[in-house]
Amino acid sequence: MRAVSVTGTGMTRFGRQGDTLKSLALAACREALRTAGHPRIGAVYAGNFLGGQLAGQEIIGSILAKELGLGPIPAVKMEGACASGGIAFRQAYLMIAAGVYDTALVVGVEKMTHAAASIVTEALNSAMDNDSSEGMSGLTFPGFFGVVANRYMHEFGAGREHLSMVALKNRSYAQHNPHAQFRKPATLDEIQQARLITDPLGLYHCSPITDGAAAVVIAAGAGGIRVLASGQASGPPLMQDIPDLLTIEAIRQAAQQAYAQAGAGPEDIDVAEVHDCFAMTELLAVEDLGFFAKGTAWQAIEAGKLQHGGEIPVNTSGGLLSRGHPIGATGVAQIVQIAKQLQGQAVNQVEGARLGLAQNLGGTGAYATVHIFGK
Template sequence: MADIRIVGVGMTRFGKRPEPLQALMAEAARAALDDAGGERPDAIVVAAMNPEEFVGEGNFASQIATYIGRARTPALRAETATSSGAAAIFSAYTAIAASVYRSVLVVAGEKMTHLSTPKVSELIGRSIDPSERSYGATMPALAALVTRAFTAKHGVSLKEISLVTVKNHRNGARNPFAHFQEEISLEQVMESRMVADPLRLYHCCPISDGAAACLLTAGRGPVRIMGIGQGADYVAIRYRDELTSFRATQAAAEAAYRMAGIGPHQIEVAEVHDAFAPFELITLEDLGIYSPGKAARALAHGETALGGSLPVNPSGGLKARGHPLGASGVAQVVELYWQLTGRAEGRQVEARVGLAHSIGGLATSNWVTLLERVE
């Protein structure tokens, strides 16, 4: 098994940012390279879901390489919709595992807040099956269909689902990089504007700008990538066998656990894709950490809170840290790196093994990455 390490990480604060996307990504890249000490990358993998339409830029990998002063370092872009950041880490991992490069810089970002909400929704909605889109289906609409089926199947209430938001905002309030750094109450969640019944505004992640980066190496580094796996499913949700679980997460987890030689019960901290609050519960069940229908109770008992037995989304998750689409998969790994190396000031948990989980589209291309502290 390849011994591939992460040797440096960095990210911008997420939120509404005035800088151009290239500048945000360069800020994150510089932070990761500084953090890595002397190590310099042989190649760059860039992730952004849709820079052509969000910011009107093309040939994006070359642009970013140039912007960070490495115009002659080979660069490519990886894309799997909203999980593009994780795809970039995979791409860097495989290039190093194949001994093509010794070290690869991953830099991921997205800029969205300068566009109107309907425009952002339209651009994200392009990842939906065209036939379903022709009925007016948006990401919140599909998530609402999943949520209603999930609550009906397991008898989980919306109040229980809303506790995901409350927990993640409580964590975000301790994270200086988070988009939202305020706690919110259960009442605020339950009384927020209805978006797609039964999902309300505070069940949905915000529209954010931001970037994150990390340096992968075949050399020494404090955190080892134990396993990484991708899972896939039909784009059309009407073709799925199940609405209440994501096959793409289950398959990604199985591949990552197999590569790492560990199981779900060895995970000590997790960063998961809570683009919609119920997805955190569905994901913990798909990862095998809780059995189907049981994640809501674990949340209510505080097991997934900062001081619990398995802290989930200590960063605040997509809900509170924010979700600059392509950046999120890398931001999760940045957070885990900080958690595993004792640098998550104000929200530090005790952990040696961490899991990152990223969803692409409406769970058509999902990733699970397993990290372990080794030095």
């Protein structure tokens, strides 16, 4: 396998945008191509989940290749629910590492805010196994993580305030990120008092509905931020089939692959972006990535270990909770933030960061990717 590097990054502002799926993706791609110095691109990998359902637009890969003037190069769209972006990045990385292409443009994009919340909730439910009693019964994704959160609190003694501390930390980071959806300060009290979405998760414990795009250019060679590892695993698409509800096994498996490839362990990672689609999910992720022992992440957030000055700053972009969660774009936006951290040019820069990790999740742990980067 050849060395592969991230050589360019770009992203739009996340939030409610007037743009179309295509114009969002184009803006992120143009910035990534410009910062990479306009190399000749071998293929386009687009991560997108709901383009067909919400924007009425498929074939986004081919559209981008044409609009960006990249020539008749291969283009694909990768779908893995909320992990679409991470999966698109991984497929592009593997093709370059294997020598099939020398460069690739990876873009993640989603356009969601024009649809009503109930329509978006219904569309997001297509990331469940709907040929099952679970989808029929009215379980939603917030509902799934609500069920997880209630058991986690019951089992380990955590309180709802620990979920709120995750939301507060990520909001505090987002205040410094000009691309973030929510930059208004919030207090722990506001977060605790907000209306319930699904018990025990309130509004601030849930990632928002977001428009946005993020893109990276990756190339063979060591002339950029090195991609040191790429892990991916699958897990049960049904809640009732998960052997241990408080462990996302696909994250553990993907992380083990990635740590082995990078020749590093969780203790070596200086900064991480993890998939906090809900505040509960960040606590599970930092446990399943090995940063903290199972059942102790709530103590870690309380002790300030997930932020600057603690053991590992997590979601310095503001995370999905406050930077925003345009589904297909999320996995790529995480990589943009980690690349910038390692370049020393990030918002909420972690001084001297040398190794960074990005973890993306789809469905009820149905898909997970973990990537490790180095300078």
